Amino acid sequence: MRAMRLRHPWAAADGAFTPLELDDVPDPAPAEGEVLVRVSACAVCRTDLDIAEGRVVAPRYPVIPGHQVIGRVAGLGPSVSDRREGDRVGIAWIHSACGVCRWCTRGEENLCPYFESTGCDAHGGYAEYVTARADFTYLIPDLLSDTEAAPLLCAGAIGWRSLALTQMQDGDALGLTGFGASGHLVLQLAQKRFPHSAIYVFARSPSERAFALELGARWAGDTAAPPPEPLAAIIDTTPAWKPVVDSLAHLMPGGRLVVNAIRKSRSDQPELQRLDYATHLWMEREIKSVANVTRADVRALLAFAPENGLRPTVETLPLERANVALAALRTARGIRGATVLRFDLNNDTL
Ligand SMILES: [Zn+2]
Ligand SMILES: [Zn+2]
Numbered sequence: 442m443r444a445m446r447l448r449h450p451w452a453a454a455d456g457a458f459t460p461l462e463l464d465d466v467p468d469p470a471p472a473e474g475e476v477l478v479r480v481s482a483c484a485v486c487r488t489d490l491d492i493a494e495g496r497v498v499a500p501r502y503p504v505i506p507g508h509q510v511i512g513r514v515a516g517l518g519p520s521v522s523d524r525r526e527g528d529r530v531g532i533a534w535i536h537s538a539c540g541v542c543r544w545c546t547r548g549e550e551n552l553c554p555y556f557e558s559t560g561c562d563a564h565g566g567y568a569e570y571v572t573a574r575a576d577f578t579y580l581i582p583d584l585l586s587d588t589e590a591a592p593l594l595c596a597g598a599i600g601w602r603s604l605a606l607t608q609m610q611d612g613d614a615l616g617l618t619g620f621g622a623s624g625h626l627v628l629q630l631a632q633k634r635f636p637h638s639a640i641y642v643f644a645r646s647p648s649e650r651a652f653a654l655e656l657g658a659r660w661a662g663d664t665a666a667p668p669p670e671p672l673a674a675i676i677d678t679t680p681a682w683k684p685v686v687d688s689l690a691h692l693m694p695g696g697r698l699v700v701n702a703i704r705k706s707r708s709d710q711p712e713l714q715r716l717d718y719a720t721h722l723w724m725e726r727e728i729k730s731v732a733n734v735t736r737a738d739v740r741a742l743l744a745f746a747p748e749n750g751l752r753p754t755v756e757t758l759p760l761e762r763a764n765v766a767l768a769a770l771r772t773a774r775g776i777r778g779a780t781v782l783r784f785d786l787n788n789d790t791l
Contacts, residue, residue: 506567645664
């Protein structure tokens with residue numbers, strides 16, 4: 442099968458930014474409890490860039506990235522009873538979890554110390570085929586096309602979890618810092634779930650700010666610009682520290698900042714020196730990170746999306762152009778919504 446593989450984390454000395462290579466590799470075979478999935482679409486996530494650049498380290502290289510995978514079940518390993526060949530399924534970031542630890546037994550497998558990730562610990566969906574544990578696959582509702590469903594599996598699901606972690610209520614003012622694949626889905630989710638809440642978007646790129654206003658944000662400004670009112674909750678989806686410090690100053694007393702990033706950039710870490718207790722944390726302002734997503738998050742979002750008309754904006758690229766998609770994330774070149782690697786481009790059945 443064809444796969445875009447990361448031989449080793451890309452380093453500046455490697456020259457041009459082409460971390461992934463197109464390889465022909467043997468098709469994977471499903472093990473006990475696993476399904477083989479023929480991939481039709483795989484959305485690109487910032488975490489894929491973190492893996493490509495080595496901020497998130499894979500246990501083995503080469504590795505095939507990609508953890509927002511849509512495809513059809515093409516084979517069953519032993520002991521699989523709840524999936525059939527031909528089922529249209531999704532595969533998300535959690536490839537497996539231990540099932541018995543403190544967190545797994547509470548349905549918080551996102552915090553399991555033994556969890557393995559798709560597209561990092563296990564091969565992911567930047568390939569024609571991938572294997573996954575059947576109990577970590579999701580049936581995709583008919584109303585969602587492959588390319589619409591793919592970004593829901595991480596960008597959307599982590600947005601769902603982030604919104605829950607804000608503990609905001611309808612009418613509370615919400616801020617979003619960064620407006621990429623996840624931000625544009627959180628905006629739509631928040632509009633549906635909290636119709637009386639004003640949503641304010643902070644983004645560096647003018648095109649992202651314009652996109653936010655198109656989608657119904659009440660206001661959009663640069664990351665340091667003061668919003669029209671103090672915010673009860675903010676969700677940060679940027680890779681940087683500056684927006685974290687800036688946005689804490691915009692929180693109202695008792696407000697919560699939810700940071701949605703698997704890693705933060707080291708390059709602007711000195712921004713944290715600006716953190717002033719009285720301005721940024723006093724009055725019970727708090728910061729909480731959001732880690733991974735549970736199966737319950739993914740299922741809830743996949744049920745919510747078609748019923749509520751949640752529609753990701755996507756740009757599609759063929760598999761072999763995955764490096765272009767990663768490069769666009771890296772240079773923050775105003776992508777509208779999510780990028781999805783699309784297979785079988787000639788077979789346009791969507
Ligand atoms: Zn992701
Ligand atoms: Zn566990």
